[in-house]
Amino acid sequence: MIRIGHNPNTNMLPMFHFLDMNHPLIESVVAEPTGHNAMLAAGEIDMAPISAFSYGEHWKDYAILPNLSVSTKGRVGSIILFSKVPLKDLDGLTVALTDASATSVNLTKIILHHYYGVMPHYLTMSANLQEMFLVADAALLIGDAAIQAALLQPDCYIYDLGEEWLKFTGCSMTYAVWAFPKLLLSEREQEIRIIHKLLIEAKVKALCNMEDVILTCQTMLGGTHGFWVGYFAQFNYGLDSSLECGLNKYLGLCFELSLLPSLPVLEFWPKE
Numbered sequence: 001m002i003r004i005g006h007n008p009n010t011n012m013l014p015m016f017h018f019l020d021m022n023h024p025l026i027e028s029v030v031a032e033p034t035g036h037n038a039m040l041a042a043g044e045i046d047m048a049p050i051s052a053f054s055y056g057e058h059w060k061d062y063a064i065l066p067n068l069s070v071s072t073k074g075r076v077g078s079i080i081l082f083s084k085v086p087l088k089d090l091d092g093l094t095v096a097l098t099d100a101s102a103t104s105v106n107l108t109k110i111i112l113h114h115y116y117g118v119m120p121h122y123l124t125m126s127a128n129l130q131e132m133f134l135v136a137d138a139a140l141l142i143g144d145a146a147i148q149a150a151l152l153q154p155d156c157y158i159y160d161l162g163e164e165w166l167k168f169t170g171c172s173m174t175y176a177v178w179a180f181p182k183l184l185l186s187e188r189e190q191e192i193r194i195i196h197k198l199l200i201e202a203k204v205k206a207l208c209n210m211e212d213v214i215l216t217c218q219t220m221l222g223g224t225h226g227f228w229v230g231y232f233a234q235f236n237y238g239l240d241s242s243l244e245c246g247l248n249k250y251l252g253l254c255f256e257l258s259l260l261p262s263l264p265v266l267e268f269w270p271k272e
């Protein structure tokens with residue numbers, strides 16, 4: 001039995017929609033990314049689509065499953081910095097950060113500190129734009145909370161952090177990778193191999209049946225068919241060498257800006 005993290009957000013649906021949660025080898029634990037990051041580090045689950053940043057914190061202990069990620073080159077649509085002022089004017093002001101994210105929280109810091117040269121104060125809060133705006137000048141939301149807040153067309157500046165990242169680096173951005181502790185390989189190698197195969201099969205099936213995935217999204221959050229077609233058109237759920245390049249760029253900047261204590265090396269298993 002492998003205890004896997006199940007992330008319920010629509011950006012992850014192409015990986016989970018066709019995954020058989022009743023498979024005898026799978027036990028699933030539903031949580032937001034930061035929940036899975038903590039559970040994987042504590043050994044409470046065996047494998048999850050964790051924040052790329054969390055891989056960067058534990059890279060010496062973890063391996064990444066090949067050909068699986070949540071990435072975009074440019075617009076994401078669900079990693080959004082809502083701001084009362086242009087980003088260049090955020091110096092000394094307050095930014096509220098969702099407590100559900102690790103990758104995007106640090107991506108926000110990279111973009112603001114390194115590329116805009118502004119140094120705001122940060123608060124970590126649960127994802128609620130109205131409450132965040134009561135105490136902060138800008139608010140980072142991810143996943144379905146970001147989609148829902150953007151659909152309400154709030155009267156503020158709206159920055160898509162995938163777009164900002166592309167504008168400054170020319171790179172793709174990888175938000176999540178499937179990781180597991182390498183220690184598991186001593187006893188569970190065969191099970192991990194099977195789960196990796198099931199995950200790839202579920203993803204391929206979803207990408208060939210996006211109409212099913214979109215119907216589920218509409219039931220979950222509303223939105224038109226066209227909205228969801230546009231949303232998923234941005235995503236890449238693989239992890240080829242060009243995506244690896246963007247991921248290394250992100251982790252390298254996290255190290256350079258002292259957001260990570262060491263420079264992560266990507267290690268994949270099984271090796272392909």
Ligand SMILES: C=C(O[C@@H]1C=C(C(=O)O)C=C[C@H]1O)C(=O)O
Binds near residue numbers: 009102
């Ligand atoms: C694309 C998204 O990426 C998510 C962002 C994460 C983070 O910021 O830590 C973690 C998992 C990703 O699935 C999203 O939330 O919309």
